[in-house]
Amino acid sequence: DAGVTQSPTHLIKTRGQQVTLRCSPISGHKSVSWYQQVLGQGPQFIFQYYEKEERGRGNFPDRFSARQFPNYSSELNVNALLLGDSALYLCASSPDIGYTFGSGTRLTVV
Amino acid sequence: GQSLEQPSEVTAVEGAIVQINCTYQTSGFYGLSWYQQHDGGAPTFLSYNALDGLEETGRFSSFLSRSDSYGYLLLQELQMKDSASYFCAVRAHNNAGNMLTFGGGTRLMVKP
Numbered sequence: 001d002a003g004v005t006q007s008p009t010h011l012i013k014t015r016g017q018q019v020t021l022r023c024s025p026i027s028g029h030k031s032v033s034w035y036q037q038v039l040g041q042g043p044q045f046i047f048q049y050y051e052k053e054e055r056g057r058g059n060f061p062d063r064f065s066a067r068q069f070p071n072y073s074s075e076l077n078v079n080a081l082l083l084g085d086s087a088l089y090l091c092a093s094s095p096d097i098g099y100t101f102g103s104g105t106r107l108t109v110v
Numbered sequence: 111g112q113s114l115e116q117p118s119e120v121t122a123v124e125g126a127i128v129q130i131n132c133t134y135q136t137s138g139f140y141g142l143s144w145y146q147q148h149d150g151g152a153p154t155f156l157s158y159n160a161l162d163g164l165e166e167t168g169r170f171s172s173f174l175s176r177s178d179s180y181g182y183l184l185l186q187e188l189q190m191k192d193s194a195s196y197f198c199a200v201r202a203h204n205n206a207g208n209m210l211t212f213g214g215g216t217r218l219m220v221k222p
Contacts, residue, residue, distance in 0.1 A: 042212030092151060103152045
């Protein structure tokens with residue numbers, strides 16, 4: 001079974017640009033969550049989707065948005081990038097208790 | 111809001127036992143999870159406690175006391191490969207929905 005896959009693995013963007021990150025959950029998992037991890041800190045919750053509906057939203061500005069597709073894959077969009085958005089963006093899929101994380105997308109904003 | 115406290119760093123020697131504590135404040139508590147993350151890697155699920163008591167999985171054990179809002183991860187027979195960051199995370203349902211809130215992480219260094 002393939003794990004959680006994320007693309008791209010690395011990305012460099014300029015301030016003010018927009019970025020789209022992609023995630024495919026483990027086959028059969030209907031829930032996808034997005035987390036932001038700044039270097040040296042724990043992951044911070046951004047969104048959770050289940051069956052294409054938003055089930056949770058963390059304390060992030062409206063520049064952050066996400067959606068989930070019928071095949072349960074998901075996209076995270078960030079508009080008007082700031083230097084502070086530089087982080088590892090993690091996607092997790094979960095049948096229930098134990099989240100399985102993808103390897104993440106390392107976003108650098110310059 | 112939700113908050114979790116855990117030590118920032120712990121150092122131990124190979125073969126020893128180490129305990130990483132975690133205290134939390136949250137509403138809508140479901141359970142406490144532990145994750146391991148090696149440098150440059152993704153967090154990996156280790157354990158989950160929904161009820162009070164000790165859960166054992168090989169060399170790793172996790173404990174929860176809901177009344178004290180406290181838990182710990184116990185690592186036995188430490189190996190060099192256990193050097194990593196360890197995160198406690200609260201699974202809860204609140205105004206933000208279903209979410210996993212992570213602590214700041216404990217960096218474990220295992221020395222020969």
